[in-house]
Structure formats: structure tokens, C-alpha cells
Amino acid sequence: MTTTAVQATAVHEGRIRTATGKDVPRWAERVAHAIPLLLLPQCLWRLPFAFGFDMGTDNGSIGSLWISVPYIFGLSLLTEALALLGFGLVRGWGEVVPSWVPLLRGRCVRPAAALIPATLGGLGATALFGPFTLGALGFVPLDGFDNGAWELLFRACVLPVGLWGPLVLALTVHYYVRRRRP
16 A cells, blocks of 8 residues: 555544545544543542642652652653554554654554554553552442542542553454454
8 A cells, every 4th residue: 555545534424434445433433532531530640649749648759859750740641642542443544654654654554563562452451450440439448548538539530540441452353343354
């Protein structure tokens, strides 16, 4: 496929059409948009910890500002950047390398190059954030909050992150089904 074959994403009969001409249903596009938004509350919850504010917990400070600020902000930015990679499962740049990438521009992306990292990422996010979700739902007791308001805020901010892994896996299955069709 050449660079002239790469087209902008267009809406066609209620579906999003990608660069290779394969349709992406609206639910998949909405899920890709929802993933970064679901992670945003947890990223915002983390930010006060960078400046030594304990958010009603008994954890205290995580170190000097020279360490905590870059660490917390970097972790939040990395989380959101990884969440944005879900768009590759529903957009044309997940099927054809964009024209701005040197040496690879316009080449088809092999499905395995997207499926393997997406599957590992979805499973990893599910395993990593599953305990947070269980805690936020009340299945695992949470200790160390000054009062119920801080605990409720924690639960509200952390609960959505548990959907990250399963939603990435759903997009991965859809990507596989869409890319295997002739």
C-alpha cells in the first residue's frame, strides 16, 4: 500500500472508515475515546501527593519535591499516553503507518504488531488495577483514611481505572476480527 492509499478517517453509514477502507463501529470509537477519560480521575487524584498533600490518607509524603513532582507527573503523563494508544486499534494509523514516519510511511501494519502489545497491555492493566477496583467496590477493606469523605473520593477516582484492561481487550478482539476479514 502506498502513501497515496492512506486516507483520512471518514464517517460512512454510521461507522468510521479507516485508511484501509475497513469500517469501525461507533461503539469501538466511543470506547477508544472513553479510555483516557476513565483514567483521568486517578491521574488527578495522584497529583496532590507530588506536593506532599496526603489526601486524607496516613501515607504521608513520598519524598522531596525534586523526586515526587517529576515522578507523579511523569506517571500521570505516561498513564494517559498509554491510554491514547488505544486509538491505534480503531484508527487508520493502526493499519497503515502514517506518512510522517520515516522509512515505514505508507506500509501496512501487520496485525500481530498491534495485537500482541494490546493483548499484553490489556491483560497487564487488568491484573495491575484489578485490586484497586476490588478495593474501590468494597470487596477489599480500605484502611488509613481520615474520614469517609476522603475514602469516597478515593473510590470515585480509582474505580474507573479497573475498566482500562477489559476495554482494551474488547478493542483488541474487535481489531482482530476487523483485520482478519478479506
